[in-house]
Amino acid sequence: MGCFMSVPKKPSHGRNGYENPVVLASQTAFTVSEVEALFELYKSISSSVIDDGLINKEEFQLAIFENKKRDNLFANRIFDLFDVKRKGVIDFGDFVRSLNVFHPNASREDKINFTFSLYDMDGTGYIERQEVKQMVIAILLESETNLADEVIERILDQTFLEVDVKRDGIIDREEWLSYVTKNPSLLDIMTLPYLREITMTFPSFVFNSEVDEISK
Structure with a gap:
């Protein structure tokens, strides 16, 4: 060193x-x-x-x-x-x-933008239903959790009902910002309180946290 x-x-x-x-x-x-x-x-x-x-x-x-x-x-x-x-x-x-x-001291804006970009797979500037479905399935596969397709579709229906306030079938940055502002716990997974957590568990903590939320 x-x-x-x-x-x-x-x-x-x-x-x-x-x-x-x-x-x-x-x-x-x-x-x-x-x-x-x-x-x-x-x-x-x-x-x-x-x-x-x-x-x-x-x-x-x-x-x-x-x-x-x-x-x-x-x-x-x-x-x-x-x-x-x-x-x-x-x-x-x-x-x-x-x-x-x-990092705990990273800006809230950076955390929101990161989570948005995570789901905006094709970089269009908005999140489509199919992108969310692909990500949910990927997370479930990693956690070895099996959900019937109809259950996943219900999760998506509820998600878009809450987030897609413009009812245009997509989630833009403004809608995502509004949703996260109303549900700040969604950003909990974006903060690692201690350096030990960064060096010892990154980045598998994201899987565990997101799957826990989906399973609730």
Whole structure:
């Protein structure tokens, strides 16, 4: 860790091309110590398949599914949102900046935007019923919970009845913001109170929390 914290020749990057933790701390709600802890997590994930200092999709999925090789829509969406540069890999800087949305001190707006983008799979700026259904099914599959299609459809009916106030069959950002404002507990899963939770349970906590809500 001492080498990683050494003063770099360029102010924005540390040795081996990693961004300086002091700079990353200034750009996020993390402290320098938290960035250092995240670097240890990052190193573990990025070397699990190919030791190239980057996290690819397979490594990301292995981290989520605790070494079970499984492809999952939910995991793909999280990876896509973390893969800011759209290069098929996640570097350390983007890992920290993306993970920042789960920090207790991250803005409520960032958390709302992240959850909206999670369901807006095709990036149209609104959430369609089929996108919600795909995500619900993905979460249920991961939790090994089986629900009949008619039950899932009822969940969707109730969701759109509550959220789609314009009754146009889609959920836009304004409707999502209004819904979350009325139901702030929906953002509970977007906050990890302690660094230990970040380093030990990210990102599987999202599955557990969302499935619990669906099962109620």
